[in-house]
Amino acid sequence: MAAQVISQAPNARAIDLSRLGREMWDVLVIGSGPAGSIAARQAALRGARVLLVDRSVFPREKVCGCCIGHAGMRALRSIGLGHLADQFSAPRVEQLQLHVGRTVSRIALPAGRALSRSAFDSALLAEAVRAGAAFVSGVVATVGRVDGDVRGLELKNDSESVRAMARVVIAADGLASPSTRDCEEIRVAVAAGARVGVGARFAAEGVIPPNTIEMHVGREGYLGLVRLEDGSIDAAAALDPIAIQAAGVRGCLTAILRGSGGERLTACVAAAEWRGTPPLTRRRTPVAAERLLLIGDAAGYVEPFTGEGMTWAMETAIAAAPIAVEGATHWSAATARLWIAEHRRLLAGRQWSCRMIARVLRMPRAMMLANRLLSVAPALARPVVRHVAGGA
């Protein structure tokens, strides 16, 4: 039976949460970022009764570089959603312009697209609802214990709190994954000195070359800028927490830009409203427990560079949905083991490469030398780019 649409309206107060608590859901998905909305859609298309919940009201922004990489576009096409980028006239992204010191290298990227998270996430959410998933916004979910063949949860909005039940829960609630914070089965390890993400969106004519991610690297971290579908600029950075303490977010960004030939951007960066994230690099183990699967950033995260996170979120969602649907009727200890193995198969290699890139980015001399080399021989970057970002 197809799940009913409980709410497409962004008014959380109008929703009777107790109704949700009385139902038994095959699959309950927490978080409607790219991972959660795609998992909910794919599970609903397989005939499961799906409830998707998010604490935010949509459309909402999210700190992100907003580049859907080549592999991310391939993942979208594989489930028939490749048209979304065209629907919004999302600019193509074909080049990484890397500024380190006074050296600039131009590295060809397998084609991706730049699309604001407010547009992309809302479009994916609409697709999940169209496929039959019920959606409720403004609701914070917390994963509870297993009781027999049911995983319990708490759903809470401004005015009430109810216990909900699902055969399988998919936690897709992002980097901090607050829904699994009290889950004894899942351990979280945050990397020492992990960088912090910050992001902003601002209007600025002609400051970024078309079809390009402009990346500035400095001691304090790195800042990427790209033009979005409406001509505005998305800026996202990963910054050293000690540098933030010393100079503040704008101070760090200005220092990075001044040290890498980005002076023309300092005024925009100083005027922009910056939002932050918790420390970025973290590992969650295991990525599955009884009647619980972790996907997207909730399953662990490595510092971003040219847009891997959404690709990983989408790929894990597509792979987890059939496992969740099958698990809703026939859960066994093997189901959790299957997801742990599948998650490792999908991501372990690429996450290792990103960790290595993040390490080099923290070595200013090595980075400067590497960029000098790339400025004269950009093709040297091709194997790494292909491995991390996908492409022919």
Ligand SMILES: Cc1cc2nc3c(=O)[nH]c(=O)nc-3n(C[C@H](O)[C@H](O)[C@H](O)COP(=O)(O)OP(=O)(O)OC[C@H]3O[C@@H](n4cnc5c(N)ncnc54)[C@H](O)[C@@H]3O)c2cc1C
């Ligand atoms: C600085 C920076 C730059 C980046 N640049 C790029 C880039 O260019 N390209 C790219 O592909 N990736 C990039 N990323 C990574 C990308 O943003 C993430 O990997 C991606 O958003 C992960 O998607 P997700 O669906 O797992 O989680 P999210 O997109 O974080 O979605 C999680 C959702 O869960 C909801 N939620 C949280 N807690 C609860 C709760 N308890 N109950 C209910 N709902 C809850 C939130 O409201 C949110 O909507 C970047 C990240 C950073 C920090």
